[in-house]
Amino acid sequence: MAAAPWNDSSNAQLAVLIDADNANPSIIEGLLAVVSRFGVASVKRIYGDWTRPNLGRWKETLLDYSIQPIQQFAYTSGKNATDSAMIIDAMDLLYTDTFDGFCLVSSDSDFTRLASRIRESGKRVIGFGEEKTPRPFVVACDQFIYTEIFKDKGTDVATPARKQLTSTQLRKNAGLVNLFRAAIDAASGEDGWAALSVVGGLIQKQAPDFDSRRYGYQKLSDLAEAIGLFTVARDGGTVLISDQKPKRPVKSTKTAAEMTAKLPG
Template identity: 70%
Template sequence: MTTLPNGNAHLAVLIDADNADASIIEPLLAEVSKFGVASVKRIYGDWTTPQLGSWKHVLLTHSIQPIQQFAYTARKNSTDSAMIIDAMDLLHTGTFDGFCIVSSDSDFTRLASRLRESGKRVVGFGEEKTPDPFVQACDQFVYTEIFRPAPEGDGSGGGTAGRRRPEGELRQDTRLVNLIRLAIDGASGESGWAGLSAVGNLIVKQAPNFDPRNYGYTKLSDLAEAIGLFTLDRSGGSVLIADSRTVAKQKAPAKRATKRTVNATKKAAPTG
């Protein structure tokens, strides 16, 4: 994961009960805690319907406030409107540093954009099926599949999004490799080496849904090493990363210089 700005940031967590799964609420809230403190936790839906029954036993446990929203018209999602209105009311209190929107519904795209326009951090949580416009409208987007238990015998530590991908498959993922290379280029100096944390932050700015866990790796350093195209240096206080091609070029002149020195020594040596 990337470095987070403020662990004490006040967050409003708004959950669309119609488009979220109750079974992942505990790891989801643990993930939210990495971004700040969930000062408000609200969940929206029509609680008179049996479809939301799975949520009822977790609301009290996690102190989540249910907001009743009747479905006045068939096939019209009034829950979305209630969430959007509440989000704007909370925004104008000036109390919150950021918002966590839990839904796979693209109807929240404009809400995410509007909150960011007001200088608020927006973290989205939804399934991999979430439409890309909503994903891109957030500062960061976390796929909830990583919160599901791994299938028996799968050491990935995650669900569909968390399947551990081998080196060959990772190298063929051109988008992934280019994301990391461009971030290294943007965060590095003349040496070509960059701080891993800065690289991770740049990647998320370019791709809000980037997460090493989507590929089955807990950390960006583990993912970069698994790809096999990058070199990491852990010798200092912080981890540095560079494109292996750059490292190879840096070592090449030193080898040539050593060879010239050896040749010169041979020529200068007295003959018997």
């Protein structure tokens, strides 16, 4: 699912913390574009041992995007001092109570507890990492975005754009279909219709790494229609979805906010 506003406010203050050892510079443009939809990246820091040649490709990127490099020497072979430095910084920033949320960029499971701790403090966490990211870190975040979706045409290491799955392939994905059906059932009114924005929010809660682009569709509505099992309609500026086959959409008497308020968690 494409990124949605952070608490419906583009002015949310965010801290973007990047593990240089577990992120590729080719993703940064697309990543920061997504972050900007959630709010303002007030802090942008990247952690690593900058004396090592393997981080050389990051240096030009840091200047272009005004990302502050944080030097952390590897004191002992086999120990990741970079992770510790990033975790300590994140906690220091958390205690300032300045930020509405944190964007953690890494494919390392060592940040699982950090994500959980930040959320325990009432802040939101968006994770960014490769598809190899261990599941515990993924589900510890409010939302997790796989960096393979960020295609950089000028870099030969970028992953090709996702092939669009057919309706038959989508319907065979029982997990995907069940996510939609459970969310529609929870969000729909007596008329059987639910606001797609509410459905998308519920799916995200159940599966933090859900993203329509992983199936080759830029929009959630496009994916829902492509599955072919649901009815998608538009009522003014609101996109509605139903698990039934009604003849026409009935204007809902409930707003998206009202439907969300009645839902658990």
